[in-house]
Amino acid sequence: MERIEVLKWLREEEPARLEMLYCRADEARRCAVGDEVHLRGLLEISNHCVRSCAYCGLNAGRRDLARYRMSAAEIMECVREILSFGYGTVVMQSGEDYGIEAGWMAGLVRRIKSKTPLAVTLSLGERPEADLIAWKRAGADRYLLRFETSDPALYDRIHPRLAGRVSDRVVLLRRLREIGYEIGSGVMIGIPGQTFESLADDLELFRALDLDMIGVGPYLPHPATPLATAECAPEGRQVPNSEEMTYKVVALARLLCPEANIPATTALATLNTAQGRELGLSRGANVVMPNVTPAAYRRLYEIYPGKACIGETAAACQGCMAGRIRAMGRSIGVGPGGRKRLRTARRAARARDFGLRIDSASPACIPQSEIRNLQ
Numbered sequence: 137m138e139r140i141e142v143l144k145w146l147r148e149e150e151p152a153r154l155e156m157l158y159c160r161a162d163e164a165r166r167c168a169v170g171d172e173v174h175l176r177g178l179l180e181i182s183n184h185c186v187r188s189c190a191y192c193g194l195n196a197g198r199r200d201l202a203r204y205r206m207s208a209a210e211i212m213e214c215v216r217e218i219l220s221f222g223y224g225t226v227v228m229q230s231g232e233d234y235g236i237e238a239g240w241m242a243g244l245v246r247r248i249k250s251k252t253p254l255a256v257t258l259s260l261g262e263r264p265e266a267d268l269i270a271w272k273r274a275g276a277d278r279y280l281l282r283f284e285t286s287d288p289a290l291y292d293r294i295h296p297r298l299a300g301r302v303s304d305r306v307v308l309l310r311r312l313r314e315i316g317y318e319i320g321s322g323v324m325i326g327i328p329g330q331t332f333e334s335l336a337d338d339l340e341l342f343r344a345l346d347l348d349m350i351g352v353g354p355y356l357p358h359p360a361t362p363l364a365t366a367e368c369a370p371e372g373r374q375v376p377n378s379e380e381m382t383y384k385v386v387a388l389a390r391l392l393c394p395e396a397n398i399p400a401t402t403a404l405a406t407l408n409t410a411q412g413r414e415l416g417l418s419r420g421a422n423v424v425m426p427n428v429t430p431a432a433y434r435r436l437y438e439i440y441p442g443k444a445c446i447g448e449t450a451a452a453c454q455g456c457m458a459g460r461i462r463a464m465g466r467s468i469g470v471g472p473g474g475r476k477r478l479r480t481a482r483r484a485a486r487a488r489d490f491g492l493r494i495d496s497a498s499p500a501c502i503p504q505s506e507i508r509n510l511q
């Protein structure tokens with residue numbers, strides 16, 4: 137799909153035409169990654185952060201927020217819970233917290249990998265390369281780091297550098313790939329100052345980076361952060377931080393990167409508690425990350441207000457998600473659920489088939505038997 141078509145879809149508002157986009161994305165999802173929905177247990181292990189991101193409720197400047205860091209014993213207890221729920225992955229996320237020492241984290245990863253069949257995903261910010269290598273050697277499988285926006289000026293405005301350090305998340309993602317991680321990235325949708333053009337560039341960058349995982353969600357203003365009162369791009373150029381815009385980006389990400397694992401995010405569920413996840417799953421997504429953080433910590437990991445499921449228990453989230461997925465006629469994925477790669481020749485054909493032209497006929501579906509899992 138050409139950039140001009142991406143831009144056209146981002147600006148599209150006609151419900152019937154958007155329905156066509158969503159149908160094609162759903163078809164591409166089914167053909168490329170199947171009907172399984174993979175569940176990843178999301179564990180928010182620390183809300184300490186050295187960064188001053190202008191959008192994030194965990195930023196270092198917030199003196200009013202009680203900070204926590206989970207112990208290894210607490211984390212292992214949650215890992216046991218994840219296993220009992222049948223999830224295939226534990227995702228450990230935190231602010232950029234150097235109280236999480238590299239050696240300590242490597243030991244924890246080694247313990248999880250030796251005692252469980254779980255895939256381990258880390259999302260711990262822009263850590264030094266030595267830490268990232270140590271965690272990979274300990275057995276970590278995947279690393280999530282959103283580049284947030286591909287517009288360098290906007291990125292610098294919302295993501296101040298640490299003194300004496302460059303912050304280039306795109307370079308870091310490429311390095312993470314070389315180190316051997318599956319890499320995940322993504323953006324917030326509707327950041328003040330984000331234009332349609334820059335969002336189209338973000339989507340192109342997903343494809344250029346050949347991302348294994350793509351997480352996108354609406355930007356949700358936190359009143360205690362500077363970005364909440366920031367100026368928007370001029371009328372007609374500013375991307376809205378709406379539910380509809382998020383679905384469009386999920387669908388376009390699926391069409392541009394058919395093989396990627398794409399979650400229906402918590403931020404989306406925050407905009408539409410009743411149906412956000414289901415609509416995400418029927419418009420290109422194939423992953424959900426139910427929260428397994430203990431309740432007392434969960435309410436302190438308030439990156440934006442009104443976060444979905446903040447008052448739920450891990451067991452309640454598990455039951456709720458399983459029920460929702462089955463009600464959609466989809467199945468729950470078993471095992472780690474890593475990226476599936478299509479055979480190269482088929483891939484080219486598939487890419488041609490999914491090239492999005494509004495009037496073109498439906499692409500022929502590649503049977504699941506043609507898809508092999510390289511994990």
Ligand code: SAM
Nearest residue numbers: 191192230231232260261282354355356439440
């Ligand atoms: N520290 C790690 C990092 O920066 O990658 C992981 C934690 S960070 C809280 C996870 C993600 O939350 C960010 O990449 C950002 O996209 C998202 N986030 C933070 N504040 C947000 C907000 N106000 N609205 C929507 N998403 C937000």
